[in-house]
Amino acid sequence: MTRHSTKIRRIALTTGGGDAPGLNAVIRGVVMTAQHHGWECIGIRNGYDGLLDARLRRNGLMPLTPERVSGITNLGGTILGTTNAGNPFKYPVQTAKGLEERDLSGKVLSALERAGVDALVAIGGDGSLRVARRLADKGLRVVGVPKTIDNDLEETVITFGFDSAVSFATDCIDRLHTTAASHQRVMVVEVMGRHAGWIALNCGVSGDAHAILIPEIPYDIGKLAAALLKREREGAQHSIVVAAEGAAPSGGKASTIEKRIGRPERLGGIGERVAGELAVLTGKETRHVVLGHLLRGGAPTTFDRLLSLRFGGAAVRALAEGHSGVMVALDPPRVRYVPLAKATQRMKSVPVGCDTIRTARDLGICFGD
Ligand code: F6P
DSSP states (O other), X not given: OEEOOSOOOEEEEEEOSSOOTTHHHHHHHHHHXXXXXXXXXXXXXXXXXXXXXXXXXXXXXXXXXXXXXXTOTTOOSOTTOOXXXXXXXXXXXXXXXXXXXXXXXXXXXXXXXXXXXXXXXXXXXXXXXXXXXXXXXXXXXXXXXEBOTTOOBTTSSOOBTHHHHHHHHHXXXXXXXXXXXXXXXXXEEEEOOTTOOHHHHHHHHHTTOSEEEBTTBOBOHHHHHHHHHHHHHTTOOOEEEEEETTOOBTTSOOOEEEEETTEEEEEOOHHHHHHHHHHHHHOOOXXXXXXXXXXXXXXXXXXHHHHXXXXXXXXXXXHHTTEESEEEEEETTEEEEEEHHHHTSSBOOOOTTSHHHHXXXXXXXXXXX
């Protein structure tokens, strides 16, 4: 966390990692607020690829004028493009020996200097914000904006994108209730969230699910099956189980669908696995559905639009006040600035004794423990 006093004339924006509803609203918030300070804005295409990838370089920067960001508040995705494989400190470079990771952060800094950029607004999740922190450590003036549907970032009550993902997932669960009830089935719904259970917990409770599996509470499939059979004995015809993609049985591992060199394993498959096991243990007809990337697409909710616009405005105000190495964070009712180092030091998990879990248990929701 440092202070800068030199005058800003031009700022750059980057969106990195998985997309999330609200990215375009943040971009609009930044550009419209920067205008009041007389600053120009340029966007870097596809994370930092716009500065590093030779195929993009001629076309890697996008001037962001108030006209360009008009009408984008409700638009899903990001007009700048993004990538979750573009860490400039470990940039994949094709060499004679194959793909190698190189530190190209120096190139990012010199390209920004050549483009006359005085400061950067980095919009992203934990990975992108760690990169932002390291660029700030190298002397660049940087403010981060916390994005992720997973809500797994510390120091902010909520990240933008999370509310939209949870709202959509809840809507899907509502729809699954009627088909599951009509067929007297068990439906297992797999949702994203990486190693945190925020999405599963919030949509599961709001959607009146009967069981929720989250990474923070290892489950016992036998106990889950017994809970569903008890429901049946008590007269219930159908059950809805929400499974976070990172949930794992006690003593076991999360389900993965792909191992990637130099990158985290891709999570997925828990829905199918749990549905298969429940069908055997309960004798009930069981189906699974994976919501996956549907949770990332589409328009942001009103909550996310407002939060994103507020975050965008606050990021520019932070720069104008001389801050660097900070992230804007929601601490209701205000948006404050927190050190990027603090926000990225560990993942924000669901506290197992939190009010939402206690409420869920009081409502009779089973966590498989
Ligand atoms: O972090 C957001 C997220 O959507 C996770 O919930 C999910 O595990 C991951 O990204 C999937 O990323 P991708 O399919 O883009 O590699």
